[in-house]
Amino acid sequence: MATRELGIILHGATGGVCSYQHLRNSLAPIRAEGGLPAGEDVIMPKLLLAGRNPERLAEVAAENGGLGWTADLDSALSDPGYPVFFDAAATHQRVQVLKRAIAAGKHIYTEKPVAPSAEEGLALLRAAEAKGLKHGAVEDKLFLPGFRKLRQLVESGFFGRIIGFHIEFGWWVFDGIAAKSQRPSWNYRKAGGGGLISDMHPHWRYVIEGILGPIERVAAMSWTGQTDRAGEAGGRFGVDVEDSVHTLVELAGGARGAILSSWSTRVRRDDLVTFQVDGTGGSAAAGLRRCWAQAAGATPAIRGFLMGRDPGTMQVSVDYREGWQEVPDAGPYKNPYRFGWEGFIRHVAAGAPFDADLRAGIRDVQLAEACQRSAAEGRWIAMPRL
Numbered sequence: 001m002a003t004r005e006l007g008i009i010l011h012g013a014t015g016g017v018c019s020y021q022h023l024r025n026s027l028a029p030i031r032a033e034g035g036l037p038a039g040e041d042v043i044m045p046k047l048l049l050a051g052r053n054p055e056r057l058a059e060v061a062a063e064n065g066g067l068g069w070t071a072d073l074d075s076a077l078s079d080p081g082y083p084v085f086f087d088a089a090a091t092h093q094r095v096q097v098l099k100r101a102i103a104a105g106k107h108i109y110t111e112k113p114v115a116p117s118a119e120e121g122l123a124l125l126r127a128a129e130a131k132g133l134k135h136g137a138v139e140d141k142l143f144l145p146g147f148r149k150l151r152q153l154v155e156s157g158f159f160g161r162i163i164g165f166h167i168e169f170g171w172w173v174f175d176g177i178a179a180k181s182q183r184p185s186w187n188y189r190k191a192g193g194g195g196l197i198s199d200m201h202p203h204w205r206y207v208i209e210g211i212l213g214p215i216e217r218v219a220a221m222s223w224t225g226q227t228d229r230a231g232e233a234g235g236r237f238g239v240d241v242e243d244s245v246h247t248l249v250e251l252a253g254g255a256r257g258a259i260l261s262s263w264s265t266r267v268r269r270d271d272l273v274t275f276q277v278d279g280t281g282g283s284a285a286a287g288l289r290r291c292w293a294q295a296a297g298a299t300p301a302i303r304g305f306l307m308g309r310d311p312g313t314m315q316v317s318v319d320y321r322e323g324w325q326e327v328p329d330a331g332p333y334k335n336p337y338r339f340g341w342e343g344f345i346r347h348v349a350a351g352a353p354f355d356a357d358l359r360a361g362i363r364d365v366q367l368a369e370a371c372q373r374s375a376a377e378g379r380w381i382a383m384p385r386l
């Protein structure tokens with residue numbers, strides 16, 4: 001096997017998700033292992049970090065073993081030594097940046113949302129296809145160990161006929177006034193490409209369709225729980241996007257479900273995200289890593305509300321979590337973002353098929369748009385196939 005280099009520009013390299021998940025947890029380990037086997041060859045990613053802040057770029061480059069970096073995107077795009085462009089910079093400038101990369105003849109891989117609207121996403125897709133370029137979108141959550149177990153249960157037929165599902169997601173994101181916010185402030189400004197729907201619903205699309213099949217229509221309600229926030233520099237601003245969304249979902253297969261997402265809720269559930277599926281053959285509930293299942297035969301016959309025999313305490317000793325079996329690990333843990341990089345590198349370097357292409361990323365945006373429209377207009381919105 002020969003080792004070949006593949007030049008990849010990482011734009012927005014100093015940002016939270018790029019520096020930590022894409023670089024430190026995915027590409028740096030691939031490099032440290034001597035590259036990625038792809039077809040007949042081993043592909044060694046040659047990385048060029050791109051962004052705005054030279055000090056931070058130099059810092060991140062040094063932390064990851066002395067990588068190349070540049071604050072001049074045009075020069076990076078004109079360098080034929082880097083045929084792949086990855087964007088994980090700010091959401092609001094994504095379309096413009098990807099257009100420049102396509103014009104420069106780069107294969108593109110991008111964080112979500114791939115565009116603010118499906119229409120703008122389709123224009124990017126046409127431009128990339130016209131030049132014969134490869135394309136991909138980050139769809140990492142399907143590779144969370146808990147969700148992989150859920151998918152295996154679906155594939156094994158465990159659920160019988162799937163009847164319903166619900167996803168619960170979120171935690172309290174401090175407003176930056178009472179306590180430091182755990183998320184960048186652009187997430188709470190329309191002009192910065194913020195809002196919970198465009199941030200999280202792209203994920204819910206591929207997670208739901210990847211595990212349970214096509215979505216037919218949705219109805220959403222959104223609101224802003226925390227209306228005043230402070231930015232990184234301390235200045236106050238009024239939040240002009242939603243931080244909470246409840247969504248009803250109808251699937252083509254007949255199942256119905258709900259997604260409850262919020263950055264203004266406190267966690268009292270098994271995990272930061274939980275996904276429960278109910279079927280005639282059994283139910284299962286997954287978190288990020290773990291998954292528990294209850295088969296039809298193990299389902300307790302619950303007679304109704306038990307309020308306890310002792311009128312003084314009203315305590316009951318029933319634990320409704322008993323009778324759920326933990327689904328065993330399928331194999332060693334691998335970072336969910338790394339699955340995407342391995343797939344995309346093999347797609348570019350060896351022509352391997354890659355499901356999470358730009359069309360998939362646009363379908364992700366289509367769900368976000370449908371929910372935004374539903375929330376604004378107060379009605380169900382159809383999700384026709386692209």
Ligand SMILES: NC(=O)c1ccc[n+]([C@@H]2O[C@H](COP(=O)([O-])OP(=O)(O)OC[C@H]3O[C@@H](n4cnc5c(N)ncnc54)[C@H](O)[C@@H]3O)[C@@H](O)[C@H]2O)c1
Pocket residue numbers: 012013014015016017018051052088089090091093111112113138140184199
């Ligand atoms: N797949 C996921 O689960 C996931 C998780 C987090 C973020 N994201 C996506 O990744 C992107 C970045 O999110 P983040 O949380 O890392 O944000 P961040 O604010 O930490 O990082 C954004 C980066 O973009 C850079 N940037 C901002 N404006 C720029 C400009 N005009 N030109 C060049 N660089 C610019 C910033 O300097 C920073 O390096 C967003 O699009 C977000 O939706 C995806």
